[in-house]
Amino acid sequence: MKALEITPLEGKTLRVIIVEKEYSEPFWIAEPTNNYTPKNILSSRFKPSVAFCSFFEKLIDEVKPDFITEELGNRSTKEFNENNVLAQISQKAKIPFFATDVDENARGYVASLIQEKKQLRDKILKALEEMPENSAEKEYLIAYGQCLQQEIEELEHEAKFTVRESWIVMGILENARSLEKTEITCLHISSPEHVNGVKKLLESVDVDVETIQPTKKLVFTKEKTPMAEIEDLLRSMQIQVKPVIKSSSEEAPYILFFLDTDKRASPFDICMAYDAGFSVVVPYENVTTDEAKKIVQDAIFSRDPKGIKRTCFFIGGKDMEKAEEVLKVVRETMFPPFQANTIIDPAGAYTTAAAMVAKIEDAIVKAKLGNLKDKRVAVFGTGAVGRVAAILLAKLGCTVKIVSPNPDRKDGDEYASKLSALLRERYGVDVEGVFAPTPEKKVEIINDADVILCASVAGVRIITKDMLEAVKFVKVMADVNAVPPLGVEGMKLDDDMREFAPGIFGIGPLTIGRLKYKLEREILKEARRNGKGTVYNYNYAMELARKILKGELPAAKLAVTVSYPPKERK
Ligand SMILES: NC(=O)c1ccc[n+]([C@@H]2O[C@H](COP(=O)([O-])OP(=O)(O)OC[C@H]3O[C@@H](n4cnc5c(N)ncnc54)[C@H](OP(=O)(O)O)[C@@H]3O)[C@@H](O)[C@H]2O)c1
Numbered sequence: 001m002k003a004l005e006i007t008p009l010e011g012k013t014l015r016v017i018i019v020e021k022e023y024s025e026p027f028w029i030a031e032p033t034n035n036y037t038p039k040n041i042l043s044s045r046f047k048p049s050v051a052f053c054s055f056f057e058k059l060i061d062e063v064k065p066d067f068i069t070e071e072l073g074n075r076s077t078k079e080f081n082e083n084n085v086l087a088q089i090s091q092k093a094k095i096p097f098f099a100t101d102v103d104e105n106a107r108g109y110v111a112s113l114i115q116e117k118k119q120l121r122d123k124i125l126k127a128l129e130e131m132p133e134n135s136a137e138k139e140y141l142i143a144y145g146q147c148l149q150q151e152i153e154e155l156e157h158e159a160k161f162t163v164r165e166s167w168i169v170m171g172i173l174e175n176a177r178s179l180e181k182t183e184i185t186c187l188h189i190s191s192p193e194h195v196n197g198v199k200k201l202l203e204s205v206d207v208d209v210e211t212i213q214p215t216k217k218l219v220f221t222k223e224k225t226p227m228a229e230i231e232d233l234l235r236s237m238q239i240q241v242k243p244v245i246k247s248s249s250e251e252a253p254y255i256l257f258f259l260d261t262d263k264r265a266s267p268f269d270i271c272m273a274y275d276a277g278f279s280v281v282v283p284y285e286n287v288t289t290d291e292a293k294k295i296v297q298d299a300i301f302s303r304d305p306k307g308i309k310r311t312c313f314f315i316g317g318k319d320m321e322k323a324e325e326v327l328k329v330v331r332e333t334m335f336p337p338f339q340a341n342t343i344i345d346p347a348g349a350y351t352t353a354a355a356m357v358a359k360i361e362d363a364i365v366k367a368k369l370g371n372l373k374d375k376r377v378a379v380f381g382t383g384a385v386g387r388v389a390a391i392l393l394a395k396l397g398c399t400v401k402i403v404s405p406n407p408d409r410k411d412g413d414e415y416a417s418k419l420s421a422l423l424r425e426r427y428g429v430d431v432e433g434v435f436a437p438t439p440e441k442k443v444e445i446i447n448d449a450d451v452i453l454c455a456s457v458a459g460v461r462i463i464t465k466d467m468l469e470a471v472k473f474v475k476v477m478a479d480v481n482a483v484p485p486l487g488v489e490g491m492k493l494d495d496d497m498r499e500f501a502p503g504i505f506g507i508g509p510l511t512i513g514r515l516k517y518k519l520e521r522e523i524l525k526e527a528r529r530n531g532k533g534t535v536y537n538y539n540y541a542m543e544l545a546r547k548i549l550k551g552e553l554p555a556a557k558l559a560v561t562v563s564y565p566p567k568e569r570k
Contacts, residue, residue, distance in 0.1 A: 004170060006201065060090065066185055100188075164194075215243075257296075259284050269316055270283060287326060300340060312528060313330055315344045321426075351541050352516045354516075361546070375399075378448070385480060392538060402434070439466065442467055
């Protein structure tokens with residue numbers, strides 16, 4: 001069986017002009033049971049009109065394509081070649097004309113899948129006829145039947161659109177590939193319902209696409225008289241076909257400019273942005289405030305207000321302070337109506353910190369351990385994750401210490417106190433900075449806190465079992481270091497309030513990582529869609545993380561689960 005594979009053409013440029021025909025070429029995966037009967041000869045004349053043919057002839061002459069393709073539909077290859085007026089026009093113009101459509105074997109395979117489901121559905125329909133009204137069994141069987149029917153319709157739709165359009169595109173690419181030339185033009189004649197799907201697929205492999213929709217209009221050379229003879233009517237009338245041409249560039253793409261202050265733009269964030277639906281992600285590296293200003297100016301003035309709504313800036317880089325400075329410049333450079341959405345998430349720290357704090361807040365309430373806002377919290381780690389966690393916690397009302405646990409640091413006490421001053425001046429929060437490079441100092445800090453967050457460098461153990469043995473009272477501990485050895489000894493990646501040491505409940509890096517992932521994805525999706533010039537920072541991330549944990553995202557909110565047998569209704 002031929003494999004379906006759509007890959008870009010190497011070393012060639014392909015331009016495809018999709019010409020929308022006047023009707024949808026009849027096609028079905030499995031022949032419908034009731035015979036296909038055209039209801040109305042005017043609306044279901046599966047043949048191009050004289051006017052369309054004449055337009056097609058002119059178009060070929062104008063464009064001089066290298067080849068022409070058309071969907072095969074339900075026609076045999078013989079019928080396609082011999083009884084097809086468009087094939088005849090192409091032959092006359094000496095342009096190769098090919099059928100392109102889903103492979104016979106693939107079509108048979110999908111048809112058998114659908115057939116199996118149909119048989120089961122019919123069996124259910126028969127069983128339903130014999131069941132007493134209002135019984136629970138009947139209700140559940142109806143639900144099963146409805147699900148099956150929905151699956152059948154979805155499969156049929158997928159076969160007709162996703163699968164078939166992929167094969168059509170593969171056919172076009174294969175024909176282009178087989179040509180010696182490097183600059184190729186193809187005319188593809190398409191059913192109206194497949195124009196968009198085929199266009200998107202072709203664009204995904206860098207093909208330049210234009211669509212032409214010939215619109216028909218009647219033009220009368222003489223005034224019509226109400227009772228005119230048919231012959232007179234025809235003579236007084238002309239059919240005018242005018243093309244409506246749309247090129248690929250007409251729909252503004254979603255562009256994300258990724259401004260990274262590091263020397264390598266993060267592949268993690270780039271992949272996340274594409275997965276969130278951005279059409280293009282443009283990475284810039286080593287971005288300074290000066291560079292950021294130039295990039296933003298250059299980008300926004302090239303787009304009209306509609307394009308600005310589809311433009312987004314994402315600021316990354318390990319150094320949070322640098323990223324914040326870039327954000328300031330980016331926002332100052334924009335003015336109405338050129339205000340694009342801006343996300344700031346330096347090395348994923350804002351979403352990670354927000355996920356960690358929101359998760360702990362939620363877990364403490366669920367474990368009936370009071371409220372996070374009343375707790376004393378120690379944050380081990382002074383990188384961006386630790387800093388933002390400390391800011392969010394202090395804003396919540398917690399008593400917060402930010403701890404440098406780094407034994408290699410020579411200026412520990414001075415560094416900790418300077419950090420405390422910086423957090424106060426720039427972020428308006430009171431956080432005590434502490435240097436704790438020794439086990440004794442760490443135990444002292446742990447004993448003095450109710451909640452401990454570990455946000456230190458990856459692959460370094462910060463809190464050991466010995467230290468935990470010296471711990472008094474119940475604690476909640478969370479760690480974001482997923483690289484072995486984890487930051488806290490005894491904790492596991494997936495822990496979610498597991499008592500991993502007496503009286504100590506742990507939240508592991510993957511539990512937080514999963515929430516962080518959802519959070520970043522939702523922020524990117526929202527920033528792509530909303531176009532209101534919003535800034536997506538750690539405050540926004542914190543609010544959104546809370547919503548995700550409460551299941552308040554719109555789709556999740558709608559979910560209901562009912563099990564069989566149902567409880568009796570009162
Ligand atoms: N799940 C995710 O998606 C995700 C995203 C981002 C980050 N993370 C994780 O979050 C953690 C923090 O990341 P970050 O970027 O904020 O900070 P980072 O730069 O990875 O770590 C900074 C902290 O580690 C300390 N440190 C460095 N070397 C040390 C050593 N040998 N012994 C003890 N401490 C040492 C630093 O000490 P000083 O205080 O002296 O500078 C600082 O407090 C990392 O484990 C990272 O992998 C996870």
